[in-house]
Amino acid sequence: MKKYFITGGCGFIGSNFIRYIFNHDDSAVIINLDKLTYAGNLKNLAEFNNSERYFFYQGDICDSKIVKEIFKKHKPDYLINFAAETHVDRSLGEPDDFIQTDIFGAFNLLETAREFGLERFIQISTDEVYGSIEKGSFSETDALMPRNPYSASKAGADRLAYSYFATYDLPVIITRASNNYGPYQFPEKLIPLFVTNAIEDKKLPVYGDGKNVRDWLYVDDHCEAIQYIIDSGKVGEIYNIGGGNELTNIQITDLILKETNKPESLKQFIRDRLGHDRRYSLNCEKLTNIGWRPKHDFHKAMKFTIDWYKQNGDWWKPLKSGEYLKYYKKHYKEL
Numbered sequence: 001m002k003k004y005f006i007t008g009g010c011g012f013i014g015s016n017f018i019r020y021i022f023n024h025d026d027s028a029v030i031i032n033l034d035k036l037t038y039a040g041n042l043k044n045l046a047e048f049n050n051s052e053r054y055f056f057y058q059g060d061i062c063d064s065k066i067v068k069e070i071f072k073k074h075k076p077d078y079l080i081n082f083a084a085e086t087h088v089d090r091s092l093g094e095p096d097d098f099i100q101t102d103i104f105g106a107f108n109l110l111e112t113a114r115e116f117g118l119e120r121f122i123q124i125s126t127d128e129v130y131g132s133i134e135k136g137s138f139s140e141t142d143a144l145m146p147r148n149p150y151s152a153s154k155a156g157a158d159r160l161a162y163s164y165f166a167t168y169d170l171p172v173i174i175t176r177a178s179n180n181y182g183p184y185q186f187p188e189k190l191i192p193l194f195v196t197n198a199i200e201d202k203k204l205p206v207y208g209d210g211k212n213v214r215d216w217l218y219v220d221d222h223c224e225a226i227q228y229i230i231d232s233g234k235v236g237e238i239y240n241i242g243g244g245n246e247l248t249n250i251q252i253t254d255l256i257l258k259e260t261n262k263p264e265s266l267k268q269f270i271r272d273r274l275g276h277d278r279r280y281s282l283n284c285e286k287l288t289n290i291g292w293r294p295k296h297d298f299h300k301a302m303k304f305t306i307d308w309y310k311q312n313g314d315w316w317k318p319l320k321s322g323e324y325l326k327y328y329k330k331h332y333k334e335l
Ligand code: NAD
Pocket: 007, 008, 009, 010, 011, 012, 013, 014, 033, 034, 035, 036, 037, 038, 039, 040, 041, 059, 060, 061, 062, 081, 082, 083, 084, 085, 086, 087, 101, 105, 124, 125, 126, 127, 154, 176, 177, 178, 179, 180, 181, 185, 186
């Protein structure tokens, strides 16, 4: 029986990872610590509420008391740190929570893991820590050059996690994944924002010239890669995880308009994001060399994702109101 301590499990990737584990391991125990920020949603995991193998704690990864209590009570084998402030645009205006959660929170988890011990500490980092690349792809040994407060805070946590391996032999592994897409992604990120706007006949606000490139990874492929790395990865190592689907934002926008049968006129170019990274690209040979490959075809998984948002208005409509609507109106004031 494996015990997984998941932080940020009520967010997009964390909730998909918990579902992935329960679907693949009949005896796994999951302990989920989540602060329930605007991005955390209990509905994402409602189906597990009555499971005897699922424990949910509402709390902050920066709070050493609750983290220690969880270690004492559950003695987890693995800690997978998904908890973070994750939206680049928010980090440009209000970076404070990014520094606190993404760096100090990771530090608190590392310190507690060091005190209690565990089998693996997986720090979920991001491809954004490398910064932007015009040509070619980043390998794990390349220098880090984060260019916005979000990616800089993630780079801080990434290197701090490594330091706990190098200094204290804590069994840390770091993953750096590319842009994820799939069900349960908060509708502030490109794909769910544009899909839900298209469904509602609202404008799709493309930043700058729309030629920025991201490498799209289906969330289930990411979850499988993390499980693979827990089982077969080497401690002290970093693993890039990419989808192998590099597209410009215009290509993504056009695909969404086509799949939702909406007119080209919904596409609107607006002022660029500050410090907008032009292109992300990963060399994933290190991971493919130990046997992992993304299984999902991009076009099929995008169609599935778009259909999921079409069918789950009850999930995303409430998220596009209230506080979020205030943020959205302020942020997209040109529309
Ligand atoms: P998300 O914003 O959807 O979810 C983040 C979760 O963390 C939420 O449930 C939130 O309530 C929780 N949280 C935030 N602050 C917390 C705190 N102080 N204590 C406890 N919980 C807290 O994020 P996501 O897109 O699922 O990303 C998960 C992780 O994966 C992040 O570390 C992110 O940097 C990384 N990542 C994301 C992507 C992507 O494309 N989404 C790609 C690569 C890496």
